[in-house]
Amino acid sequence: xxxxxxxxxxxxxxxxxLHAASLRQEVISNNIANVNTPNFKRSTVRFxxxxxxxxxxxxxxxxxxxxRTHDKHLPFKPFGKASxxxxxxxxxxxxxxxxxxxxxxxxxxxxxxxxWYNTMATExxxxxTKMKNxxxxxxx
Numbered sequence: 001x002x003x004x005x006x007x008x009x010x011x012x013x014x015x016x017x018l019h020a021a022s023l024r025q026e027v028i029s030n031n032i033a034n035v036n037t038p039n040f041k042r043s044t045v046r047f048x049x050x051x052x053x054x055x056x057x058x059x060x061x062x063x064x065x066x067x068r069t070h071d072k073h074l075p076f077k078p079f080g081k082a083s084x085x086x087x088x089x090x091x092x093x094x095x096x097x098x099x100x101x102x103x104x105x106x107x108x109x110x111x112x113x114x115x116w117y118n119t120m121a122t123e124x125x126x127x128x129t130k131m132k133n134x135x136x137x138x139x140x
């Protein structure tokens with residue numbers, strides 16, 4: 001039973017979210033480190049939109065109508081496990097040396113990612129605390 005509680009979809013989604021934020025931190029740090037490297041193209045991490053598709057959400061946050069049903073089965077969503085993907089942005093150029101890293105944009109992305117990571121870590125900690133309270137029936 002403990003294994004089922006700790007391997008819940010909530011734990012899995014939060015763990016994947018933390019992994020994506022950690023990867024995004026590395027990618028942004030790499031972009032900043034290469035700000036003066038000629039011909040360097042910045043990279044980004046895609047995850048949230050992939051997770052939204054996995055959960056059956058449309059771009060505007062509404063549910064997709066992609067649930068398949070059979071008259072004798074419960075509905076299920078035919079989605080895989082979304083994982084963060086690194087993508088190179090080769091569509092723009094910021095300088096004459098073909099580098100497209102803007103330090104201001106990267107620093108803003110770093111701050112946003114840090115807030116997102118802290119929020120996910122806090123939520124995961126709260127979830128674990130709730131599970132602990134359920135297991136101990138609120139006793140210390």
